[in-house]
Amino acid sequence: MARDLQSGRRLRPVDLARAHGLSTQAIRNYEADGILPAADRTPHGYRTYTPLHAGALRAFLALVPGHGHRTATSIMRAVNQGTTGEALRLVDESHAQLLDDRHTLRAVERALRDLEPAPPAEPGAGATTTARSGAPGTFIGPVAGRLGIRPATLRAWERAGLVSPRRDPRTGYRVYDEADVRDARLAHQLRRGGHLLEQIAPLISQVRAAGGLEPLETVLRDWHTRLSTRGRALLTGAAELDAYLRLRDGRG
Known part of the structure; x- marks a missing residue:
């Protein structure tokens, strides 16, 4: 399957679905939502996909943990509509929100220490x-x-x-x-x-x-962990998004 996704051969919805443990209906839904580019059709009307669609799916699934489903969907729609600048703005907003959350956590920790x-x-x-x-x-x-x-x-x-x-x-x-x-x-x-x-x-x-206040130490540690996990997820999503953009630019 991995060779199929990397080659230039045409892929069926089931090929994309199986590679990520999804249903074929999910693949069709992603296309309808603009997450995947529009599929080609066979003379009989069946959808066919390419490694570009596989890259879009990988990018979307990598974006979701850091940005959330709604923002990840908006990012992919923007890319597929040719408005990459808007997609990058949405990425920047998620990073800015993470930074703001880190500042909030530090302020809370300072406030607790001062009490x-x-x-x-x-x-x-x-x-x-x-x-x-x-x-x-x-x-x-x-x-x-x-x-x-x-x-x-x-x-x-x-x-x-x-x-x-x-x-x-x-x-x-x-x-x-x-x-x-x-x-x-x-x-x-x-x-x-x-x-x-x-x-x-x-x-x-x-x-x-x-x-x-003392039991909040666990809450604060969990808060730190969640922010770190989100930060790593944003990095992973950015890498897959960059790979997809390279595919679209013909540099993949």
């Missing part, structure tokens, strides 16, 4: 005890003062899901326990780094689910 245990509230400085749970907590004013922000900012973070203080059953005031203060401090660090509320909310959710 030291919050000092306990001083007597008379807003500390309270709820009648329902008996758990100590701090009112919104002292928390805002400790962070150097306005209470209105904390209320905005609450609406965005970054903090979730409980309410004192007697007064209705917001009460921030130790975990709430931790979330507020983490949000404050990330906001100072220029991150948007919608970017911060998923991380805060992970901190809550982990029960604290």
